[in-house]
Amino acid sequence: MFETLILLLDSTVRLSTPLLLACLAGLYSERAGVVDIGLEGKMLGAAFGAAAVGYISGNAFLGLLAGIGVSIGLALIHGFASISNRGNQIVSGVAINFLAAGLTALLGQAWFRQGGRTPPLPEGGRFTNIELPFAEAVRDVPYIGPLYGELISGHNILVYAAFAAVPLTWWILFKTRFGLRLRAVGENPAAVDTAGISVIWLRYRAVIMCGVLCGFAGAYLSIAQSAGFIANMTAGKGFIALAALIFAKWQPRNAMFACLLFGFLDAAAIRLQGQEIAGIGEIPVQFFQALPYVLTVILLAGFIGKAIPPKAAGIPYVKERT
Amino acid sequence: MNGTPAIELRKINKRFGPVHANRNIDLVVKKGSIHGIIGENGAGKSTLMSILYGFYHADDGDIVINGNKVSIPDSKSAISLGIGMVHQHFMLVDNFSVLENVILGAEGGARLAGGVDKARQELRRLEEEYELRVDPDAIVQDLPVGLQQRVEILKALFRGADILILDEPTGVLTPAEADHLFKILEVLRDEGKTVLLITHKLREIMAITDTVSVMRRGEMVATRETSQTSMSELAELMVGRSVLLRVEKEQAQPSDTVLAIENLTVTDSRGVQVVKDVSFEVRAGEIVGIAGVSGNGQSELLETLAGIRRATSGTLRIGGQVIDLADRIIDPAEMRQLSMGHVPEDRHRMGLVTSFPEYENAILGYHHDPEYSNGVFLDLAAIKKTAQTEIERYDIRPPNPLLKTANFSGGNQQKIVLAREIERDPQVLLVGQPTRGVDIGAIEFIHKRLIEMRDAAKGVLLVSVELDEIRGLSDRILVMFDGRIVGERGPDASEGELGLLMAGVEGEAS
Numbered sequence: 001m002f003e004t005l006i007l008l009l010d011s012t013v014r015l016s017t018p019l020l021l022a023c024l025a026g027l028y029s030e031r032a033g034v035v036d037i038g039l040e041g042k043m044l045g046a047a048f049g050a051a052a053v054g055y056i057s058g059n060a061f062l063g064l065l066a067g068i069g070v071s072i073g074l075a076l077i078h079g080f081a082s083i084s085n086r087g088n089q090i091v092s093g094v095a096i097n098f099l100a101a102g103l104t105a106l107l108g109q110a111w112f113r114q115g116g117r118t119p120p121l122p123e124g125g126r127f128t129n130i131e132l133p134f135a136e137a138v139r140d141v142p143y144i145g146p147l148y149g150e151l152i153s154g155h156n157i158l159v160y161a162a163f164a165a166v167p168l169t170w171w172i173l174f175k176t177r178f179g180l181r182l183r184a185v186g187e188n189p190a191a192v193d194t195a196g197i198s199v200i201w202l203r204y205r206a207v208i209m210c211g212v213l214c215g216f217a218g219a220y221l222s223i224a225q226s227a228g229f230i231a232n233m234t235a236g237k238g239f240i241a242l243a244a245l246i247f248a249k250w251q252p253r254n255a256m257f258a259c260l261l262f263g264f265l266d267a268a269a270i271r272l273q274g275q276e277i278a279g280i281g282e283i284p285v286q287f288f289q290a291l292p293y294v295l296t297v298i299l300l301a302g303f304i305g306k307a308i309p310p311k312a313a314g315i316p317y318v319k320e321r322t
Numbered sequence: 323m324n325g326t327p328a329i330e331l332r333k334i335n336k337r338f339g340p341v342h343a344n345r346n347i348d349l350v351v352k353k354g355s356i357h358g359i360i361g362e363n364g365a366g367k368s369t370l371m372s373i374l375y376g377f378y379h380a381d382d383g384d385i386v387i388n389g390n391k392v393s394i395p396d397s398k399s400a401i402s403l404g405i406g407m408v409h410q411h412f413m414l415v416d417n418f419s420v421l422e423n424v425i426l427g428a429e430g431g432a433r434l435a436g437g438v439d440k441a442r443q444e445l446r447r448l449e450e451e452y453e454l455r456v457d458p459d460a461i462v463q464d465l466p467v468g469l470q471q472r473v474e475i476l477k478a479l480f481r482g483a484d485i486l487i488l489d490e491p492t493g494v495l496t497p498a499e500a501d502h503l504f505k506i507l508e509v510l511r512d513e514g515k516t517v518l519l520i521t522h523k524l525r526e527i528m529a530i531t532d533t534v535s536v537m538r539r540g541e542m543v544a545t546r547e548t549s550q551t552s553m554s555e556l557a558e559l560m561v562g563r564s565v566l567l568r569v570e571k572e573q574a575q576p577s578d579t580v581l582a583i584e585n586l587t588v589t590d591s592r593g594v595q596v597v598k599d600v601s602f603e604v605r606a607g608e609i610v611g612i613a614g615v616s617g618n619g620q621s622e623l624l625e626t627l628a629g630i631r632r633a634t635s636g637t638l639r640i641g642g643q644v645i646d647l648a649d650r651i652i653d654p655a656e657m658r659q660l661s662m663g664h665v666p667e668d669r670h671r672m673g674l675v676t677s678f679p680e681y682e683n684a685i686l687g688y689h690h691d692p693e694y695s696n697g698v699f700l701d702l703a704a705i706k707k708t709a710q711t712e713i714e715r716y717d718i719r720p721p722n723p724l725l726k727t728a729n730f731s732g733g734n735q736q737k738i739v740l741a742r743e744i745e746r747d748p749q750v751l752l753v754g755q756p757t758r759g760v761d762i763g764a765i766e767f768i769h770k771r772l773i774e775m776r777d778a779a780k781g782v783l784l785v786s787v788e789l790d791e792i793r794g795l796s797d798r799i800l801v802m803f804d805g806r807i808v809g810e811r812g813p814d815a816s817e818g819e820l821g822l823l824m825a826g827v828e829g830e831a832s
Binding site: 175176177178179180181183184187188190191192193194195196197198311319 | 378396399409414415418422423427428431433437
């Protein structure tokens with residue numbers, strides 16, 4: 001029983017990681033007042049970029065950098081449309097999703113001719129799992145052994161990076177000048193403008209931060225969790241991350257718990273697939289897949305506290321002409 | 323008060339497309355003085371100040387600060403030149419603390435920790451020097467507006483402002499809060515700061531300023547020593563002709579009750595009771611004015627009566643019908659059928675669709691009337707004819723029903739709403755802030771129309787935050803504070819008396 005639980009939690013951590021990275025990415029953007037429905041597209045673009053460069057160079061870190069580069073590029077398109085040109089942020093985000101879905105499949109086919117996939121990555125081209133010190137030594141200690149050896153140790157570096165990003169994001173948001181201004185610009189950009197700070201540059205920086213983290217998320221999918229890119233491999237994770245962000249009320253720590261919860265649901269779905277549960281029977285996998293959205297809707301309807309988004313989210317900043 | 327002026331503007335010009343918002347503006351502001359700038363809405367006061375604060379760029383002209391010719395490309399440069407601004411709509415982040423708001427943009431380092439401590443000390447010093455007491459850890463949205471404004475002043479002083487610009491600072495304040503603000507401004511002047519006060523209220527200019535400049539239609543028309551001028555001279559300079567500051571009207575002849583509200587209670591979306599057990603009636607042939615500082619339930623009261631907002635409990639009697647508001651939702655269409663007209667407080671948000679042409683707005687809400695529609699198609703010819711008639715009768719300019727409503731000035735937009743509601747000849751007219759953002763000429767016109775409504779034996783319920791307007795028009799004045807009607811007074815009640823009621827001081831005495 002304990003073994004099963006550890007295995008379940010272990011896969012929870014693995015499945016939560018890309019959600020968490022994307023969720024934090026969205027957090028930077030939305031806290032600055034730029035709604036980003038294009039997390040999905042940026043992740044997909046990054047996944048493809050990371051796998052392509054990882055395959056060609058055989059270097060995982062170069063792959064990661066490429067993924068981040070692609071993601072920042074897409075983020076800047078979103079920024080150009082919605083910050084510089086004050087376009088509709090939802091439309092721009094949706095466009096990014098389409099762009100990424102189409103381009104990755106097209107370029108994948110053109111470059112590698114494997115039906116939109118990249119070829120399997122070579123050994124050095126992907127991030128492998130890291131054994132933490134003493135993981136082997138404590139393996140046989142009851143409880144602590146599996147807990148440390150299985151659950152905490154033995155993940156790839158991006159998993160650790162994702163969880164380290166949570167306190168780091170909190171610190172940036174609440175303890176630095178950049179964070180103060182970022183939160184302010186998402187609430188009242190006019191206050192930021194009149195305080196002598198450039199709203200546009202500030203929002204661009206937020207969007208770039210979003211791009212970086214989406215780059216990590218995408219790279220995790222293609223060169224850490226799996227060994228190559230598959231067409232549309234994000235499969236809605238960007239949207240789940242967005243749901244988690246609302247669920248977390250735009251707070252970094254809550255974001256982690258929300259992503260772990262959604263990751264757990266995913267892990268449970270895989271685990272319970274095709275299994276009979278006494279008294280209930282087989283639970284369809286779609287039930288678990290729908291749960292994150294259902295929970296978010298329940299939250300939005302006001303049953304679990306209240307999720308109040310940053311006040312200026314989604315509204316392009318125009319200097320008032322009075 | 324000799325020496326170089328704090329501010330000197332020379333031949334400032336600013337155009338927005340075809341609008342010449344500032345035309346060859348010259349202005350000299352002495353150091354250590356309170357200098358008022360008065361003008362109607364749209365006279366270009368705010369534009370001029372925005373140029374001074376680096377929000378807009380002047381097309382040409384020079385700005386000289388303390389004897390040095392400068393350029394102010396953005397707010398940052400204005401701040402570094404020692405210019406601070408308190409905006410009409412506060413530039414505060416509502417869910418930040420006072421301290422966070424004050425340091426925003428002047429944090430003193432990439433990490434907050436050090437700067438916050440220094441800022442705390444500096445705030446304490448400013449508090450003592452200028453008697454500007456605010457709890458630095460309070461969240462801004464929990465503070466009353468008077469204190470929020472103090473935070474704005476602190477923000478400017480924290481940045482080392484020597485020149486403080488205040489744009490319509492008293493619009494949201496009670497008379498008592500305004501007096502307190504004026505005291506603060508006097509302290510600031512005595513400490514050597516220069517204060518620029520932008521307002522359209524003549525009384526404030528007379529009460530506090532040393533010098534006053536008058537703007538009209540983008541031009542600076544005169545500058546006077548305040549002690550050498552009078553309200554009527556300033557009013558004339560503002561409008562360009564002599565105006566009646568006081569509404570002329572006969573004694574009211576009230577008859578039957580046309581609208582009665584009993585025990586009305588309204589709860590808003592946050593679950594807060596905003597209107598508490600309010601009862602009153604409006605008779606035919608009288609104007610009942612509801613006075614109060616904005617945010618004390620007047621807006622919600624008006625919206626509930628208009629059928630926009632749902633009441634928790636209460637009954638409404640109108641046109642021979644008794645409606646239990648707790649039972650069912652009345653909607654605006656139903657209210658119109660019961661012969662109630664509504665001029666909403668915010669014409670942009672509720673009164674008009676500004677992207678529509680004028681003629682469509684002229685019948686908005688009445689578009690199902692058989693006069694204008696057969697149920698499927700609108701009778702555009704009839705609608706345009708109505709619009710044309712109203713344009714003539716209300717002197718709406720430009721007189722073109724096909725023009726997009728956004729292209730009319732505030733006063734003319736308000737006349738479009740007023741014409742639409744009055745011309746349907748309702749028994750009861752609800753009017754919210756009828757002259758907000760409207761120039762003096764149009765104010766005179768609108769006030770006359772409301773008096774005419776009254777004299778035609780209709781009931782008028784007037785909600786306004788302008789005390790002068792309430793006192794000038796109303797036959798009875800109800801004062802709202804914290805969701806309750808805290809007193810009723812006649813039209814001859816003094817401003818001080820009403821002010822105390824509005825501040826809730828005499829809350830129990832009614």
